[in-house]
Amino acid sequence: MPEKNIAIPSILKVSKGTLKDVGEYLAIDGLMNAVVYFGNGLIDLFGDTVMTSLKEAGVSVLEYCELDTVNIDDIIDLAFGINSHAQVILGIGGGKVIDAAKYAAYLRKLPFFSIPTSSSSDGFSSSSASLLIDGKRYSVPARMAYGIIVDTDVIKSAPDKFIYSGIGDMVSKITAIYDWQFEVANGVGTMVDSAVMVAKKAVNSFVRTPYEDIHDDIFLRELLDSLAMSGIANEIAGGSLPTSGSEHLISHALDKLLDIPELHGIQVGVATYIMAVVQNHRYERIDKVFTDTGFWDYVMTLDMKKEDFIKAIDMAPSIKPHRYTFLHVEKYREAAKALLSTDEKLSRVLK
Numbered sequence: 001m002p003e004k005n006i007a008i009p010s011i012l013k014v015s016k017g018t019l020k021d022v023g024e025y026l027a028i029d030g031l032m033n034a035v036v037y038f039g040n041g042l043i044d045l046f047g048d049t050v051m052t053s054l055k056e057a058g059v060s061v062l063e064y065c066e067l068d069t070v071n072i073d074d075i076i077d078l079a080f081g082i083n084s085h086a087q088v089i090l091g092i093g094g095g096k097v098i099d100a101a102k103y104a105a106y107l108r109k110l111p112f113f114s115i116p117t118s119s120s121s122d123g124f125s126s127s128s129a130s131l132l133i134d135g136k137r138y139s140v141p142a143r144m145a146y147g148i149i150v151d152t153d154v155i156k157s158a159p160d161k162f163i164y165s166g167i168g169d170m171v172s173k174i175t176a177i178y179d180w181q182f183e184v185a186n187g188v189g190t191m192v193d194s195a196v197m198v199a200k201k202a203v204n205s206f207v208r209t210p211y212e213d214i215h216d217d218i219f220l221r222e223l224l225d226s227l228a229m230s231g232i233a234n235e236i237a238g239g240s241l242p243t244s245g246s247e248h249l250i251s252h253a254l255d256k257l258l259d260i261p262e263l264h265g266i267q268v269g270v271a272t273y274i275m276a277v278v279q280n281h282r283y284e285r286i287d288k289v290f291t292d293t294g295f296w297d298y299v300m301t302l303d304m305k306k307e308d309f310i311k312a313i314d315m316a317p318s319i320k321p322h323r324y325t326f327l328h329v330e331k332y333r334e335a336a337k338a339l340l341s342t343d344e345k346l347s348r349v350l351k
């Protein structure tokens, strides 16, 4: 019987004020020599808090700087320039710096702390990194973070669009799991039951959380906990099957088609609603979450076009030709495209 080894974060802190305790989390595990990478412009915002915390815990900072590249060649250069005494790498910021720091840590076989400052997607807890290779974006294997530290006060201080993006990426687990079950039912691939269970629990716990306002601590904690759990579901599955289905294919296609795509989770969220209607599965719930949180209202302020979604739906199966999601079947592609003109909600929020 083959045994399955999975890596899960040893340290997972999601609550108010965790950023000022970063030093303590490192020191507890004896990680006393750190390299710290911040996202663009974030040293001004969070540098003091992080550096003071590390200093007070007796952690030496061997290097710290802002990083603004996800070019694989830059990151390889960076990784092999890291001081040989380094024991841990911290990535603090949005998706880009987290992916860059994650990959540098992977190359140097060092533990990595993922410290997202916005809630735009589940990338902060995934074991892969989205990097540029010859100018094109690829998802490359890396490793699950050793530590995930989310300060909900920091998440709250980021613009609301990042919260909406997180909401869109989180509800997409509903359609993604349904696509996975569909493809296995059609003889493609196999199910990993425990990955499905974790991803389902993550999304269900999130959509059932009572809250007054999307800035409530309980709401943000649920959102970030659930996004972190999604990353763990992927780790269990050994890939992104539990968290990325037809709705993600539409978003990846939009990224290719558009000069300036919207945030990942915004595109994914709209595509999730489309695919849930096509799958005839839990679309009322998704609509309710988007209505109650203000996701739809935010989408209405954007310039997202129906014609772009139509092109993206046609392109979707070619993005992952080895899969068999609903969008790999012509009649469901046609149904998805038809919705763009017949669905009342989509007609209202898209141009």
Ligand SMILES: [Zn+2]
Residues within 6 Å of the ligand: 121, 122, 169, 248, 264, 268
């Ligand atoms: Zn996603």
